[in-house]
Amino acid sequence: MSVLSNGPVLIRGTGLLGASIGLGLRAAGHHVLLSDPSGTAEAIAQDIGAGTRLTEDSPHPGVVVVAAPPEATATEVAAALITYPRAVVLDIASVKAQILQQLLAQTGDAQAPAAAGLTRGDLTRYVGTHPMAGREKSGPVAARGELFTSMPWVICPATDPETAQQLSSEEAISTAVDLARTLGASVHRMDPVKHDESVALISHLPQVAASLVASRLQDAPASALALAGNGLRDVTRIAASDPGLWVQILSANSRPLVEILYELRADVERLIGTLEDPTAPGGQADIAQLISEGNSGVARVPGKHGAPPQSFAVVTVIVDDRPGQIAAVLNDVEKAGVNVEDLRMEHSAGHQVGMVEVSVLPGRRDELAQALTDMGWKVVLS
Amino acid sequence: MSVLSNGPVLIRGTGLLGASIGLGLRAAGHHVLLSDPSGTAEAIAQDIGAGTRLTEDSPHPGVVVVAAPPEATATEVAAALITYPRAVVLDIASVKAQILQQLLAQTGDAQAPAAAGLTRGDLTRYVGTHPMAGREKSGPVAARGELFTSMPWVICPATDPETAQQLSSEEAISTAVDLARTLGASVHRMDPVKHDESVALISHLPQVAASLVASRLQDAPASALALAGNGLRDVTRIAASDPGLWVQILSANSRPLVEILYELRADVERLIGTLEDPTAPGGQADIAQLISEGNSGVARVPGKHGAPPQSFAVVTVIVDDRPGQIAAVLNDVEKAGVNVEDLRMEHSAGHQVGMVEVSVLPGRRDELAQALTDMGWKVVLS
Numbered sequence: 152m153s154v155l156s157n158g159p160v161l162i163r164g165t166g167l168l169g170a171s172i173g174l175g176l177r178a179a180g181h182h183v184l185l186s187d188p189s190g191t192a193e194a195i196a197q198d199i200g201a202g203t204r205l206t207e208d209s210p211h212p213g214v215v216v217v218a219a220p221p222e223a224t225a226t227e228v229a230a231a232l233i234t235y236p237r238a239v240v241l242d243i244a245s246v247k248a249q250i251l252q253q254l255l256a257q258t259g260d261a262q263a264p265a266a267a268g269l270t271r272g273d274l275t276r277y278v279g280t281h282p283m284a285g286r287e288k289s290g291p292v293a294a295r296g297e298l299f300t301s302m303p304w305v306i307c308p309a310t311d312p313e314t315a316q317q318l319s320s321e322e323a324i325s326t327a328v329d330l331a332r333t334l335g336a337s338v339h340r341m342d343p344v345k346h347d348e349s350v351a352l353i354s355h356l357p358q359v360a361a362s363l364v365a366s367r368l369q370d371a372p373a374s375a376l377a378l379a380g381n382g383l384r385d386v387t388r389i390a391a392s393d394p395g396l397w398v399q400i401l402s403a404n405s406r407p408l409v410e411i412l413y414e415l416r417a418d419v420e421r422l423i424g425t426l427e428d429p430t431a432p433g434g435q436a437d438i439a440q441l442i443s444e445g446n447s448g449v450a451r452v453p454g455k456h457g458a459p460p461q462s463f464a465v466v467t468v469i470v471d472d473r474p475g476q477i478a479a480v481l482n483d484v485e486k487a488g489v490n491v492e493d494l495r496m497e498h499s500a501g502h503q504v505g506m507v508e509v510s511v512l513p514g515r516r517d518e519l520a521q522a523l524t525d526m527g528w529k530v531v532l533s
Numbered sequence: 534m535s536v537l538s539n540g541p542v543l544i545r546g547t548g549l550l551g552a553s554i555g556l557g558l559r560a561a562g563h564h565v566l567l568s569d570p571s572g573t574a575e576a577i578a579q580d581i582g583a584g585t586r587l588t589e590d591s592p593h594p595g596v597v598v599v600a601a602p603p604e605a606t607a608t609e610v611a612a613a614l615i616t617y618p619r620a621v622v623l624d625i626a627s628v629k630a631q632i633l634q635q636l637l638a639q640t641g642d643a644q645a646p647a648a649a650g651l652t653r654g655d656l657t658r659y660v661g662t663h664p665m666a667g668r669e670k671s672g673p674v675a676a677r678g679e680l681f682t683s684m685p686w687v688i689c690p691a692t693d694p695e696t697a698q699q700l701s702s703e704e705a706i707s708t709a710v711d712l713a714r715t716l717g718a719s720v721h722r723m724d725p726v727k728h729d730e731s732v733a734l735i736s737h738l739p740q741v742a743a744s745l746v747a748s749r750l751q752d753a754p755a756s757a758l759a760l761a762g763n764g765l766r767d768v769t770r771i772a773a774s775d776p777g778l779w780v781q782i783l784s785a786n787s788r789p790l791v792e793i794l795y796e797l798r799a800d801v802e803r804l805i806g807t808l809e810d811p812t813a814p815g816g817q818a819d820i821a822q823l824i825s826e827g828n829s830g831v832a833r834v835p836g837k838h839g840a841p842p843q844s845f846a847v848v849t850v851i852v853d854d855r856p857g858q859i860a861a862v863l864n865d866v867e868k869a870g871v872n873v874e875d876l877r878m879e880h881s882a883g884h885q886v887g888m889v890e891v892s893v894l895p896g897r898r899d900e901l902a903q904a905l906t907d908m909g910w911k912v913v914l915s
Contacts, residue, residue: 283760295913297851300888303760339760349757352749357768359804360746362827363797364739369830375731378665378685378721379834385767386739387834390827398820405808412805415745419801422741423794426787438780445744445772448751452761452769469679475867477876481860491859494889496876506682507876531677 157213157239159184160330161205163227165196168243168282169218170294173201175334178296184209199294211235214326217242221399225253232273239326240277245350246403247279247307247343254309275320278327279307279343281350282336297335304336307343351407358389358397359412365390381495463492464516468507469529480507480528487522489515506531539595539621541566542712543587545609547578550625550664551600552676555583557716560678566591581676593617596708599624603781607635614655621708622659627732628785629661629689629725636691657702660709661689661725663732664718679717686718689725733789740771740779741794747772763877836875845874846898850889851911862889862910869904871897888913 159182162169166187173183173196183202187193197204215231217224221244228250231240244250254277257269284302306327308319324340331338341349365387368376401408422441425434470476477496484491493510511519523530541564544551548569555565555578565584569575579586597613599606603626610632613622626632636659639651666684688709690701706722713720723731747769750758783790804823807816836845852858859878866873875892893901905912 283762297888297911297913300851302762305760339756341756345754345756349754349760352753352757353761353765356749357746357765359823360742361764361768361831362824363800364742365828365830365834366800366823366826367734367738367793367796367830368833369826371734371830371833372727372731374721374723374727375734376833376835378687378731379735380665380684382743382771383735383739384834384836385770386743387827387831388767389764390824390831392824392828394821394824394828397824398817401808401820402811402817405811409805409808411749412801412808414749416798416801416805418745418748419794419798423791423798426783426791426794429784429787435780435784438783439776441741441748442744442772442774442776442779444748444751445769445774446747446776448747448749448753449743449769449772451750451753451758452747452766453758469682475863477873478860478863478867481857481863485857485860494859494876494878506679529679531679 157237157326158182158210159212160202160214160216161186161212161231161235161238162196162202162216162218163187163231164218164220165192165201166218167294168284168298169216170196170199170201171284171296171298172216172218172243172282172330172334174199174294174296175299176330177202179333181333184212196294201294212238214238214330215240216330219244220396221246221250221403225250225257228277229254229257229269232276233268236273238276239323241280241327241330242277243280243282244403245281245354245400246347247281247305248347249403250279251307251309251343252312255311271318274309274318276323277309278319278323279309280327280331281305281307281346282331282334283350283354284336299331300335302336303339304331304334305339305341305346306331307341307346310342312344347404348407351404351411355401355404355408356411356415358392359401359408361387361390362392463510464513466509466511466516466520466523467531468509468523469531470507477507480509480523483523483526483528484509484519486526487519489519489522539619539708540564540592541594542584542596542598543568543591543594543613543617543620544578544584544598544600545569545613546600546602547574547583548600549676550666550680551598552578552581552583553666553678553680554598554600554625554664554712554716556581556676556678557681558712559584561715563715566594578676583676594620596620596712597622598712601626602778603628603632603785607632607639610636610659611639611651614658615650618655620658621705623662623709623712624659625662625664626785627663627736627782628729629663629687630729631785632661633689633691633725634694637693653700656691656700658705659691660701660705661691662709662713663687663689663728664713664716665732665736666718681713682717684718685721686713686716687721687723687728688713689723689728692724694726729786730789733786733793737783737786737790738793738797740774741783741790743769743772744774845892846895848891848893848898848902848905849913850891850905851913852889859889862891862905865905865908865910866891866901868908869901871901871904 161184162173163186165185176183184205185193185196185202186205193204215238217227219227224242224244228240228242258271282299282304284298308317308324310317328338421437425437468480489511495508520530543566544555545568547567558565566587567575567578567584568587575586597620599609601609606624606626610622610624640653664681664686666680690706692699710720803819807819850862871893877890902912
């Protein structure tokens, strides 16, 4: 496939994502070269098997994957396009429009290249991409070839914002698609501006909301936190994200995000006005409207396999907190011949008894509940 | 125990919580009477075994549990205190201070009872409680005796807001504690005002935030929603809550909640100001501060058994989406002799491959990863 046909893949930037791409490509039998401003990071990436460190003797890459921090990405892409005049150059930053603008700003027209030596023509070999994986997780995450398995990978062909003319060549685009598919990701092709608007809504807004809620907990009394349930845990989970990374992401996507925050602020203002005088006419209607609009919105969030959450029925099983209990439940679910669509554990602080929530197709719910009950489990339908 | 010793338990209001309390008490061998303004709801509750419908021939209850909507609770409590002059009367509404105020407003002093006939003295038999269970879940939830298993149940003895003198008798309080423990809940004793401040923070704020984020998704393009991951799913999950109920909860707890929303609004304003000009001095520091404060806050949210989320290590296992795969993983985890502290499935829309995230004690992580790898699983440490 084209990823291979033009020579090795050079990964420029061997952090979590760069090293993970290297591991995944190596596992698929590709020749991977590694390069990082930090010799240490580069050496570690080679040690874990993500590829071979780039040397003067290395063959020229057919593909360069720029896996640098968002701020440094445009510069690295431009450098790669100039250094490797026949290579396809991809980047994997979480925001796309600003990077394209920065690249266009560095190009003169085809006749008179800018000082940097980058021309519009070079951009035919550039494709912006965004693998949506791993990054919002808390704590240091080890690089892993399977990081992209079943995750969306957005491919954003470069287009001229003024003429809307596509700059990326179809060959470069198919190279990006091949790379994403090789790593097990699901490809979504999208315009850079549309991509940024999309992630502002489905990724950056939730991050901001989680951080806003979590930051209110800094000085909360322990007696209040002791009452925390899965609701609070769910809403704040991604608040454990890396500040250094998110500063770059939110700054680079400020325009679409701030538009959404204007709407959110208006809702907050209306809610505050209502709560300041809950007895005022229309006040309760405002609250009901906010919650109802939330109902409509959450109903549109795809669950597993793109199905809305409502499309699964939940069978809750009470288990002791002893080793093997959950496995035992799932064995019996399997005996019942019902597939597990999703799985959650419910528990609250200080308890040795838990609930396993098994999501199944609605049509299978009652037979599963009956079967598990017959097998002696405490079953709860919800 | 005192719940039993004074005669049957009358449950006034046979919705989800009332009927669940009935089922749980019946399962524990208690005599339960049921009463609801809706004859249908009352009949259904009796049919599912939550208790016996109240008739003129029913024995007088020793305990009355008012399980009415928050708005109707104070009136129902007052009526029960007057109708059953020897019974302990509990309520289970999600907000406590306002209900106590409404009750106090109905009492004259002990010498000269108000028109309603309720005296301060009657309040010695009243205890406000709040079982934190089930209600924030999406969709119609069937009543279940195990609803309160391992969940917090807050007991709020009535106190005079002016004199801070306790009004509830110790006997009434121990009756409330016995009832909560009988249903498997964990008892937290708290002042009504402190309770309301606590739930504003750990329950009402997350609900509002989830609804604010989810409401932004109402008109989002499907192409954007197709990129949704667990981050968005987690943040918006509780946005599926019942508007009718939450109007009452948020209105009744408006003062503590609005104080928190003032702080949230200030953070949103600062973030908007920064995003309107991301290059302004100090702008990026503002974003970093918001995310960092979120880090500090979320680190304080208790996980299972009150432990902070960080205290578990996660071993991620790649599985095909075939029946029995998850059970097979957990069997092998059991074979490895490691206890599962928490469990999540990771998946994104449109995919047949998933990841099972197994949380274990950090000290067991590496041996489990090794054992599972030896058993042939694709294992990922994170």
